[in-house]
Amino acid sequence: MSEEAWHEARLIPTSGINGAQEQEKRATSALLAVMGAVPEFAKALLGPLGAPGRVPETYIEVPFDLSGKRVIPDGLIRVSRGNKVWTALVEVKTGKSELQADQLDNYLDVARTENFDALVTISNEVPSLPGVHPTAVDKRKLRKVQIHHWSWSYVLSTAIVQKEHRGIADPDQAWILGELIRYLEHDRSGALEFDDMGPNWVSVRDSVAAGTLRANDKIAPEVIARFDALLQYLALRLGRRLGIDVSQVVDRKSTTNPTGHLADRMNELATSGVLRGALRIPNAVGHLVVTADLRANIITSHVEIDAPREGRQTTRVNWLLRQLRDAPDSIRLESFAVRSRTGNADLLAAVREDPKLLAPDASKDLRSFRIAMDSKAGAKRGSGQGSFIDSVVKSVDQFYGDVMQNLKAWTPTAPRLRPEVKGEEDGLRSVSLSSQDGPVGAS
Template identity: 35%
Template sequence: MTELPDMCCKGEAARLFPVLSENSKEGRTLSIFLACLENVSPFGRALLGGLGVKVGARGRIDTFTEVEFKKSPGDKNNRPDGLIIVKTGKNVWTALVEAKVGNANLTNDQIESYLTLAKANNIDAVITLSNQFTPLPTHHPLSISAQLTRKVDLFHWSWGHVITQAQLLRDQEEVEDREQLILLNELQRFLLHSSSGVKEFDQLSPAWSDLCSAVAAGSRIGVRDPKCQEVVGGWHQALDRMTSMLSRQIGEHVKVAMAAGETHDPVKRLKGALADLSGASCLKSDINIPDAAAKVQISADLQKRVLTFQMRLRAPGDRQSTKARLRWLLNQLGDADPNELHIRLAWPGSSPATQYTLAALREDPTLASSDRPEMAPHAFDVLLVRELGARFAQPRNFVTELLNAATHFYNNVAFYLVAWQARPGKIAGEKREPASVSTEGLRDQVEQEALQRTG
C-alpha cells in the first residue's frame, strides 16, 4: 500500500475505479487519469518528460487525490485535487495537481494559493489540467506573478494534450505490456466520452465576431484592446486544437512553430500575434509536421475573411526552364483535388510573384512563363485559399473551417510534396581510378616545379 508523504496529513491513493458521488465528475476524471499516469509506464514517462522530469526504468510514480497538508498558509481548507510524487534513486520530485472539466476555467486566486502552498511544503511544481489549450506545458492559460514561480514551477496540460499523448503512444506502439495498453485504451475511450467532462476547443469567444465587424467597418485595431488579446488567445487555442487533431490523424507529433524565445516566454508570442493583428488585420502562425517537405504557414485575414494554408518549396536547380520546374511540382500534385488550390511562383530579383490556380496550370503549364520567357522561378508556394465570407466571423464556424482546412491541406498537399535536393557530382571518366604514384615520383615532380618557379 502506498503511504502518504510526511508533508501530508490526509489523502487517498488515486484509483482507477474511484468511489465518488455522481456530482464529483472532476474528481472522478482526475483520479482515473492519475491512476493511469502511475500504472502505464510509457504514458507517465511521456507526460512528465514533457515537463523536464525524467522517470528512469527504476523510477516510481505515486499519485494521490484530495490531499491535505500539515502546512497550509492562509486558507486552512486549501486542498488541491491531486499530488504526484516521482522517485528516481535518491531524487524525489513532487507536484500539486489542480483539474477542471466542462466549462470550468482555472482562476488566478486558486492557482496562486496553490503555488504558495507548494512553496510552504517544499513541493517542486504545480500542474493544472483543463479544457484550455496551450502549445507547450510551459505556457500557462493564466498570467501569474513571476514572484510566485521563482521557486515553484507552473505547468499546464490540456485534456486534449493528454488524449493526444495516449493516441501517439498507441499508434507508435510504445506500450508493449498488454495490461498497460488496455488501461491506456480505456483511458482514451473514457476521456473522449462526454461523461468525463473533457471537451475539445470548438469555438472562439464573442470578441471574435465583434473584431471582425470592426475591421469590416474600417476601424483600427489597437494592441492594448482587451478584445484583441482575447481574440489572440482564442486563435492560439484553436491552433493547439488543430495540431492535436493532426497529431492523432497522422500518428506523429505536429507542433506549432515558434520564434526564438517564444518557447519559454508566452508573453513574447502574444506580443508578436498582437502586432500582426493590429498591423495587417491578420493572424499568422506556422506548424511543423514531421517529415513534411516544409513548414505549413497558416493565416486568417480578417479584412478579406480568407483562411490560407501554404507551403514553400525551392524549385529544382537541375532543371533550367519554367516549364520543366513547374512540371516537377505538378507531377507531385497529380492526385490532389484542385479545388481552392493555387500555385504562386517566386521570380529572381525584384520581379513580383505570379499566381495561378492549380486547375489552370494543369490545363496549360505555359501560362506560368507567358510573360517571362527568359526567366525561371526559384521557388513555389502551394496554397489552399478558402474564402469563408460570413462564416469567417462566426466563432464556432471559424474553428470548424480551420480544422477542416487543415485536414484537407494535409491530404491534398503536404502528404504529396517532396523537397528538391541536389545530387552529388559525378566522377569524371578519367578520374575514376587514382593514379599510382611512387614517393620518388612525387619528389621529382616537386623539384621540377620548384626549378620552373626559380628559372
C-alpha cells in the same frame, strides 16, 4: 431485452457522473491511476517536466495545512529514482470551469513549504503559446516551484500517440490506456475539444469587416490569443492523427519582445484584417501556414517549397506538377524567381495545361513555389457547422491530406563517374584525352 440495449462494462465508466465536482474527481482519479499503471504514458507526460523516468506514485485529494488553513489539491504525483524524489501537486478542472488564480497561489505556497518541485494544472484551457500558462500567477511564487499546464486535448493526444504510434509493451497496459482514451473522448468526461473563440470574437470580427478596428483596441489581444490557442489545438489534433509531435511555430520576437510582437499583430489585424500562424510538422517540406482573412471571410492554408536548382524552368514546374497529380484543380500555385519580389500565380488546372504560366521568362531561374488552398471561413464563435473553428480545422486537414503529405523536397542528381577510356594494351591512344592536355586549340 435486445442485446443492442446492453452497455459494455468499462474500466472507467461515464455513467453516474453528476455535476462538475464528480466529473473532476473521476477525471483526476482516472488519469493519475493510468499514469501509475502505464509507465510509457507517464514518461511521455512527466518527462518534459523534468521528472525521473520511473513509475510514479499517484494520490488524489491530499490535504495540507497552510498557515492554519486546510488546503486540498486535486492530486499529487511523486516519482523516485535513487535519492532523487520529484513531487508535483495537481489541480484539475473539467468542462467550462477555469483555473482560479487564488487556488493556484495557495498550491504554490504549499509546494514551496513542502519543498515540492512543481504544480501541474489540467483544464480545457489551451494556452496561446507553448510554455505560457493560461492563468496569471504571482511570479515571485515561481522562484522555487515550477508551474506547468496540460490541456485535456494535450493529455488525450499524448495518450493516443503513445498507444497507437509509439506503442505500449504490455498488452494489458495498452488496454488500460485505451480505456482512458475512450473515457476522455466521451462527452460526459468533461474533457472538451477547443470550441470557443471567446466573448469578443463577434465584436472584433464585425469591426474588422467594417474597417473600424483600431490597432490599440483593448478587445483585440484576447481574439489574437484565442487564435494562437486554436493553432496549438490544431497542432495537437494533427499530431494525434500523424503520430508525431506537431508544434506551433513561435516567432522569436514573441519571446524576446512580447509587447512589440503583440503590437505588430494588432496592427496587421486592424489594417489588413488578417490573423496568421504556422505549424511545424516533422519531415514535411515546410511549415503549414494558416491565414484567416476576416474581411474576405477566407481561410488560406499554404506551404512554400524550394524549386529544383537544375533543368529548364518548365522542367522545374513539371517537377512540382508531378507531385500534385492528385491535388484539386482549385489549388493556387505561385512561382518566385531569384532576385525577384513578385511572382507568377495561377490555378493548378491552368498550369497543368500550360506550365509556362509559372515560368514565362526562361532566362529567370525559379527560386521557390507556394502552394495554397482557399476555403470559406465560418462566422460563429463556437464549434460545429458554420463555425470559424471548424472551418479552420477542415482547411488544415484537407490541405495536409490533399497536398502537403505528398510533397518531397528536391534533391540534386548524384554525380556520374567519368568512363575510363582504354587504348591498345591498356595504354592511352594518341587521340585520347589526357590530364596533361591543354584546351583544344591551345598552342
